[in-house]
Amino acid sequence: MGKKKKVRVELRKNRSKPPRDHSWTKGFGEHGFEELAPLSDERVRPKGELSRHRTIIQEHSAVRSAEMEMPTVSMDGCLHGRVLRVHGLQSVVQTLDGAIYRCTVRRLLKSLVTDERSVVTCGDRVWFRPAADNEGMIEVVDPRHGILTRESRRREHVLVANVDQVVIVLSLVEPDLKPHLIDRYLASARQGSLKPIIVLNKSDLAETVPLQSLIGAYSQLGITTLLTSAKTGQGIERLRRFLANRSSVFSGQSGVGKSSLLNAIQDGLTLRVSHVSDVNQKGRHTTTTAELIPLQFGGWVVDTPGIRQMQIWDVRPEEVEGFFVEFHPLVPLCGFPDCMHTHEENCAVKKAVDQGLIGSRRYHSYIGMFEEAKGKVKHA
Numbered sequence: 576m577g578k579k580k581k582v583r584v585e586l587r588k589n590r591s592k593p594p595r596d597h598s599w600t601k602g603f604g605e606h607g608f609e610e611l612a613p614l615s616d617e618r619v620r621p622k623g624e625l626s627r628h629r630t631i632i633q634e635h636s637a638v639r640s641a642e643m644e645m646p647t648v649s650m651d652g653c654l655h656g657r658v659l660r661v662h663g664l665q666s667v668v669q670t671l672d673g674a675i676y677r678c679t680v681r682r683l684l685k686s687l688v689t690d691e692r693s694v695v696t697c698g699d700r701v702w703f704r705p706a707a708d709n710e711g712m713i714e715v716v717d718p719r720h721g722i723l724t725r726e727s728r729r730r731e732h733v734l735v736a737n738v739d740q741v742v743i744v745l746s747l748v749e750p751d752l753k754p755h756l757i758d759r760y761l762a763s764a765r766q767g768s769l770k771p772i773i774v775l776n777k778s779d780l781a782e783t784v785p786l787q788s789l790i791g792a793y794s795q796l797g798i799t800t801l802l803t804s805a806k807t808g809q810g811i812e813r814l815r816r817f818l819a820n821r822s823s824v825f826s827g828q829s830g831v832g833k834s835s836l837l838n839a840i841q842d843g844l845t846l847r848v849s850h851v852s853d854v855n856q857k858g859r860h861t862t863t864t865a866e867l868i869p870l871q872f873g874g875w876v877v878d879t880p881g882i883r884q885m886q887i888w889d890v891r892p893e894e895v896e897g898f899f900v901e902f903h904p905l906v907p908l909c910g911f912p913d914c915m916h917t918h919e920e921n922c923a924v925k926k927a928v929d930q931g932l933i934g935s936r937r938y939h940s941y942i943g944m945f946e947e948a949k950g951k952v953k954h955a
């Protein structure tokens with residue numbers, strides 16, 4: 576009897592909700608979040624959409640050219656470059672050979688993108704038509720990958736594009752290490768398709784032996800975890816190696832040592848950062864201007880006070896399991912197809928926690944994030 580009842584409940588549940596798509600629940604690769612398929616959520620900007628600029632402008636201009644005898648966008652004579660920062664209507668673009676151009680954006684390109692604020696953003700790779708006095712006109716924005724976004728007036732504002740990784744900085748003390756924060760940062764990294772690197776700073780101020788299990792747990796998930804001290808230089812050389820030839824953004828609570836680490840990595844970097852803040856203050860207070868800063872040993876770091884904290888975490892409860900990679904192989908084995916791994920019987924995830932196969936600290940992080948997401952849905 577009991578069994579029959581259960582089956583019926585299950586069927587009803589199945590009818591009311593579409594079956595869950597587990598196809599994106601791919602494992603971590605050697606480098607952590609290697610397989611970063613976009614979440615099946617329309618609020619997470621699908622990757623395809625990022626490449627629309629280029630296609631749209633060319634298709635659109637072809638249509639317009641037929642109707643209005645406008646020429647199609649020709650890339651002849653255009654240069655390729657990377658947007659270092661955007662100030663109002665001007666983008667500062669650097670070409671491969673290091674030349675700097677101040678560019679405006681072609682009007683047609685602007686009119687085709689609904690969120691005009693993100694038509695060109697820091698980190699974009701663009702094709703622009705150079706003019707006299709190192710000025711230029713941006714014609715095409717290349718498809719974007721790894722992005723950092725912020726919600727602004729219910730619209731997604733892309734703060735930085737084409738970053739590969741986020742360096743999640745925590746300190747062992749002052750402020751104290753909060754392990755549950757790591758899992759939130761990791762979730763945000765995954766949302767933005769960024770590879771995470773965990774940096775535990777101020778190793779000179781605390782005993783590090785007790786941290787080995789924490790470091791081991793994240794290493795097992797394929798996430799690089801470094802112990803550093805901006806003061807003694809411990810771990811700085813390793814951090815440099817992870818930053819080399821990649822675009823990285825530093826993230827973490829105030830006071831954990833992000834600026835100090837950046838300064839230890841490369842002399843003069845912090846000076847540059849504070850200079851950028853000065854410019855911002857003179858400009859618009861409301862705009863958070865991110866800047867791409869070249870590293871002497873190759874690669875870039877992005878820094879701006881506005882994006883040092885990871886973006887507001889906004890997910891539906893059923894998406895939270897996706898951030899816990901060690902759950903992925905078990906989720907299809909749960910008794911109910913829409914098991915939330917909280918109170919349900921025959922939950923493969925909970926069983927794995929009982930057997931010590933999944934760390935209970937991670938499981939509690941999951942529950943915390945799940946409950947928070949549920950609370951948000953209720954209050955929405």
Ligand SMILES: Nc1nc2c(ncn2[C@@H]2O[C@H](COP(=O)(O)OP(=O)(O)OP(=O)(O)O)[C@@H](O)[C@H]2O)c(=O)[nH]1
Nearest residue numbers: 776777778804805806828829830831832833834835
């Ligand atoms: N002992 C020790 N102190 C450090 C270390 N790293 C940073 N500090 C100190 O921690 C304080 C905060 O460092 P910052 O580099 O300003 O921290 P931040 O993360 O950039 O802070 P915000 O700019 O507020 O986001 C400073 O007094 C630093 O001297 C470290 O590895 N060891």
Ligand SMILES: [Zn+2]
Nearest residue numbers: 909914916922
């Ligand atoms: Zn379950």
